[in-house]
Amino acid sequence: xxxxxxxxxxxxxxxxxxxxxxxxxxxxxxxxxxxxxxxxxxxxxxxxxxxxxxxxxxxxxxxxxxxxxxxxxxxxxxxxxxxxxxxxxxxxxxxxxxxxxxxxxxxxxxxxxxxxxxxxxxxxxxxxxxxxxxxxxxxxxxxxxxxxxxxxxxxxxxxxxxxxxxxxxxxxxxxxxxxxxxxxxxxxxxxxxxxxxxxxxxxxxxxxxxxxxxxxxxxxxxxxxxxxxxxxxxxxxxxxxxxxxxxxxxxxxxxxxxxxxxxxxxxxxxxxxxxxxxxxxxxxxxxxxxxxxxxxxxxx
Amino acid sequence: xxxxxxxxxxxxxxxxxxxxxxxxxxxxxxxxxxxxxxxxxxxxxxxxxxxxxxxxxxxxxxxxxxxxxxxxxxxxxxxxxxxxxxxxxxxxxxxxxxxxxxxxxxxxxxxxxxxxxxxxxxxxxxxxxxxxxxxxxxxxxx
Numbered sequence: 001x002x003x004x005x006x007x008x009x010x011x012x013x014x015x016x017x018x019x020x021x022x023x024x025x026x027x028x029x030x031x032x033x034x035x036x037x038x039x040x041x042x043x044x045x046x047x048x049x050x051x052x053x054x055x056x057x058x059x060x061x062x063x064x065x066x067x068x069x070x071x072x073x074x075x076x077x078x079x080x081x082x083x084x085x086x087x088x089x090x091x092x093x094x095x096x097x098x099x100x101x102x103x104x105x106x107x108x109x110x111x112x113x114x115x116x117x118x119x120x121x122x123x124x125x126x127x128x129x130x131x132x133x134x135x136x137x138x139x140x141x142x143x144x145x146x147x148x149x150x151x152x153x154x155x156x157x158x159x160x161x162x163x164x165x166x167x168x169x170x171x172x173x174x175x176x177x178x179x180x181x182x183x184x185x186x187x188x189x190x191x192x193x194x195x196x197x198x199x200x201x202x203x204x205x206x207x208x209x210x211x212x213x214x215x216x217x218x219x220x221x222x223x224x225x226x227x228x229x230x231x232x233x234x235x236x237x238x239x240x241x242x243x244x245x246x247x248x249x250x251x252x253x254x255x256x257x258x259x260x261x262x263x264x265x266x267x268x269x270x271x272x273x274x275x276x277x278x279x280x281x282x283x284x285x286x287x288x289x290x291x292x293x294x295x296x297x298x299x300x
Numbered sequence: 301x302x303x304x305x306x307x308x309x310x311x312x313x314x315x316x317x318x319x320x321x322x323x324x325x326x327x328x329x330x331x332x333x334x335x336x337x338x339x340x341x342x343x344x345x346x347x348x349x350x351x352x353x354x355x356x357x358x359x360x361x362x363x364x365x366x367x368x369x370x371x372x373x374x375x376x377x378x379x380x381x382x383x384x385x386x387x388x389x390x391x392x393x394x395x396x397x398x399x400x401x402x403x404x405x406x407x408x409x410x411x412x413x414x415x416x417x418x419x420x421x422x423x424x425x426x427x428x429x430x431x432x433x434x435x436x437x438x439x440x441x442x
Contacts, residue, residue: 074307092314099313118313119305130313133305140307157307 002059005073005160005293006036007248008181011055014294015063025270028291031058038183039077040136049142056150068152072143073160073293076186080134081159081198082106083216088128103132113137121195133159161188161198163296167269168244176228176238180247180254185210187225199225205251237263246289255286269295
C-alpha cells in the first residue's frame, strides 16, 4: 500500500506493508511537483491530470517491491468541509436533498460547480451529524484517469486533515491539529476523538498576516482559531493544550517551540509505531512530520 | 479503527442507512418537511445543482419546529409568572391611578382622566360643549 500526499511543492509518499498485522514502512520519499494547484480556484487547470500521472509513474518506478495500490491525501485547500445537522428520521433521499440544500446555501452561486459527499458522524436526539465534503468538478475522476494511465489503482481519496489526525494519540481532551504550508494554515479541532470543526487561513509569513478563508466553523470559532494561531506564532502557550503541528515549511518560531515546549508537539507518524523504515535512513522529527498524511492514510 | 472519508465512496450516506441498527424507526412517526419544498436537486453523480439559491426556511432541520414551540412556551410562562409576581406580591408597584372615565352619547365622546395630584385631562369631541358637560346633559336633543 502506498500513501501519497501533496504538501506545497512536493508529493510525499510512503510505502507500507504488513507482516503479521505489524506495519512496516518499506520506504518514504518525496518528489518535486510544479503543476499542482495551490488553491481551489486553480483546480480547473487541465495540466493537473498530467502532473498527477507523472507523479504516479515516478513513484511506481521507485517502489520496491512493486506496489499498485495507492491512497491519496487531498489538500484541504482544494475542498470545502462543513458539519451539517439533519433530522435523522428523514428518509435517505430526503436527507440527501436537505444536505444538498444546506451545502448550496453555503456555496452560493458556485454550488453548481461542486460535487458533494456526505459522511454520517453519529446520531443524537433524533438529529444526525453529517460531514459534508465538497470539491469542484469531478476531482476524483482526474486522479482515477491519471492512475489508469500510470497503471496503478487509487483505493481512496481523503482530505488531508483527517488522515493526518490518524497519527495523533487517542485522547479524551480537546486537541488542535495545525497544518502549515507556505501560503496557508489549516486548523482542526477535536474533542474526545470527535471532530468539532476546521478552518483554513491564508498566511503571509513576511507580513505576519492570518486571514480566515473558509471552513466548517462559525465566525466566533474562526476568531478563536485565529487567536490561537496568532498566540502560537508569538510563542504563547495554548489555552487547550497540547497543539499538534505538522507541515512544510514550518515557521521558525514553531520549530523552536516544538523542541522546547511540551504544549506544542510535532505529529510523529513513525515514532508511535512498531514500524521501521527499511530502506534509507530514518527521518528526523522535523522531516518525519511532513509524512503525516502519506503515512496516516495507510492506517487501517 | 481510524475513520476514513473516502471521496471515491459516492454513497457513504446510503451505505450508513443500510446498516440495520440505524434504520430502525418508531412506527407512525411524522416526518418533518418534504423533499420537494426547496430548489436544490441532486443528480446521480452527487453534484449539487441549484436552480435559484433562496433563503427560505429549511424543511429538514433537525427538530426545528419542536424546539421553537418549547422555547416560546417557556418564554410565555416566564412572562406570565413575572407579571403575576408584580401584581400580587408587590403592592407598592400596583397602579394606583384611576381608570379614565368615558362618556358616550349621540352628541359625542368624552374621555376624562383625573390622576391623583395631577392635572385633569379631558378629551372631547367638538359636538359636546362645556356647558353640556357641566350640566350633565348629554342627550343630543338638548
